Amino acid sequence: MYLGLDVGGTHTDAVIIDKSGVIAQTKVVxxxxxLLECINQALQSVLTGIEPSHIKRVNLSTTLTTNAIIENKCEEVGVFVSGGPGINPLHHAIGNYFFLIDGQIDHRGTEITLLNNSQLEKAIKKCRKKDIRVFAVVSKFSTRNPVHEQYIAQKLPQADFISVGHTLSGNLNFPRRIATAYYNAAVWRLYNTFSHAIEESLRELGAIAPVNILKADGGTIPLPVSRTIPVESILSGPAASVIGTMALCNITHDAVMLDIGGTSCDIAMFADGAPLIEKDGIQVNGRNTLVRSLKTKSIGIGGDSAIQVEGISVTAGPRRLGMSMAEGGSNPTIIDALNVLGTIHFKDTSRSQEGLQALEKKHGIQSQEIAQQAITYALDIIYNEVMAMINEVNSRPVYTIHEFLKGKVLKPKTIYLIGGPAKTLVNNIAQRFGWNVIVPQHCEVANAIGAAVARTTVDIELFADTQRCRLLVPNLNVNIRIPHDYTLDNAINDATNYMMQYLESIGVDEREREIEILEAYSFNMVEGFETTGKNIRVHCQVKPGILHQCKDILKL
Structure with a gap:
């Protein structure tokens, strides 16, 4: 049995899946x-009548880190940055305690200038005075040589946690690495406190299965591994929706996914049946990061979006002022508008009528007209955002979780609709888009299903410099000597072996260790008129997808 949990903006969903399909599901506020309160409620509810010890795997998608960053509830971080030629690190300063330490490593990994110990000691002293306990340490070419990051980290004995840049990704992008390391440290304590509480809750309930956390790229990582890279859990909610849609539907063509919740609507795209990915990393609070993510977009329209009337104009969202009046709320919402129009008959329809009649009395517009305008406004917002996203995708190279699609132009004519209000809006959306709209079984808990069936994903990059006789796999902390005659074939073989060893070390099932090579190249390095060595790079991954044993049990 597999247990999936998804903490959404309005509801927390939980499901239990076995070889026959979904055998239990629940939804709590x-x-x-x-967040621990609603997670405990969901766990207790979904496990009713089920022996907890039979659960073999627990996967959790949480909004914790996303909310902490958006709401500025992060811990203060001491950020130590060592630059190099080109980009001025001060242009990418982040946080209240950002320190630039002189010192340079070049693009080959050669140390050009030693770190300035005087500057470093002054910065450490200031952090100690302010009782800063978590740190981010980034040097410009640390993926080629991490010596400066390692040296700074060793100078921070008072640290509870140090987010070290080269361990987060093998990609070369200095500004993205600074932001990623900062956010990783900023949410570390909050995330680890939460993680410990989750483990305690499961233990008290008798569930002793390994726990995994969903990542933005649609894969999972074991909870113990996630403790040092909590930044990976950002935007895991939309990723859960995408994986859930893949699990429930047989998607083989260009398509759009809409996950309409109480607070927001998440949009995702499929090209030839595969979800699109943000290859370089997502943006968080206006900062580009190295966190790989499925390509999604969230907009402030949901079933509980509040209706507003100004003059003769009726709008809905992005504010959510509570539940619909039909559910006991105090402000009319999209759900109430659907009740008034007779599209649905959800809970206390008389309360919905009262809410819109109050708006009619206040603004002199008939309640039916207010309801229709609110629905039209919401549908227009969704339609325009989908079209804008399609245009954006078609304006640049298209990357899916599988491959780069050269010359691909996205032309979707099918919408997969999931989320709590999905069934109530299917006809409205089909009419607005003029496309085929499919609502799968279990649409209301599709994101929890996505969390439950998502497999573990890992990507690594191997760099080899045969002139310097060095090989690095930055995010695995591998830094070894190689012979001068090292080849690309050697690199591919080593990258695969390092990946396999890592997957085994974190307990990934053999059936899920499907490693693919994304990039592999070698080019000669020339000085004067002579070849002095080769620069070799191999990028491989276990791509996002559905657990081998769950691939077909939930399909339409």
Whole structure:
């Protein structure tokens, strides 16, 4: 049995899946002031009548880190940055305690200038005075030589945690690495406190299965591994929706996914049946990061979006002022508008009528007209955002989780609709788009299903410099000597072996160790008129997808 949990903006969903399909599901209200409370409620509810010890795997998608960053509830971080030629690191300063330490390593990994110990000691002293306990350490070419990052980290004995740049990704992008390391440190304590509480809750319930956390790229990582890279859990909610849609639907063509919740609507695209990916990393609070992610977009339209009337103009969202009036809320919402129009008959329809009649009395517009305008406004927002996203995708190279699609132009004519209000909006959306709209079984808990069936993903990059006789795999902390005659074939073989060893070390099932090579190249390095060595790079991954044993049990 597999247990999936998804903490959404409005509801927390949980499902249990076995070889026959979904055997239990629940939905509880998300308590943002205490996420552990709603997670415990969901766990207790979904495990009713089920022996917890039979659960073999627990996967969790959480909004914790995303909310902490958006709401500026992060811990203060001491950021130590060592630059190099070109980009001025001060242009990418982040946080209240950002320190530039002179010192340079070039693009080959050669140390050009030693770190300035005087500057470093002054910065450390200032952090100590302010009782800074978590740090981010980044040098410009640390993926080629991490010596400066390692040296700075060793100078921070008072640290509870140090987010070290080269361990986060093998990609070369200095500004993205600074932001990623910062956010990783900023949410570390909050995330680890939460993780410990989750483990305690499961233990008290008798569930002793390994716990995994969903990542933005649609894969999972074991909870113990995630403790040092909590930044990977950012935007895992939309990723859960995408994986859930893949699990429930047989998608083989260009398509759009809409996950309409109470607070927002998540949009994702499929090209030839495969979800698109943000190859270089997502943007967080206006900062580009190295966190790989499925390509999604969230907009402030959901079933509980509040209806507003100004003059003769009726709008909805992005504000959510609570539940619909039909559910006991105090402000009319999209759900209430659907009740008034007779599109649905959800809970206390008389309360929906009362709410819109109050708006009619206040603004002199008939309640039916207000309801229709609110629905039209919401549908127009969704339609325009989908079209804008398609245009954006078609304006640049298209990358899916599988491959780069050269010359691909996205032309979707099918929408896969999931989320709590999905069934109530299917006809409205089909009419607005003029496309085929499919609502899968279990659409209301599709994101929890996505969390439950997502497999573990890892990507690594291997760099070899035969002139310097060095090989590095930055995010695995591998730094070894190689012979001068080292080849690209050697590199591919070593990258595969390092990946396999890592997957085994974190307990990934043999059936899920499907390693693919994304990039592999070698070019000669020339000085004067002579070849002095080769620069070799291999990038491989276990791509996002569905657990081998769950691939076909949930399909339509």
């Amino acid at each position: 998300t308590t943002h002031h205490n």
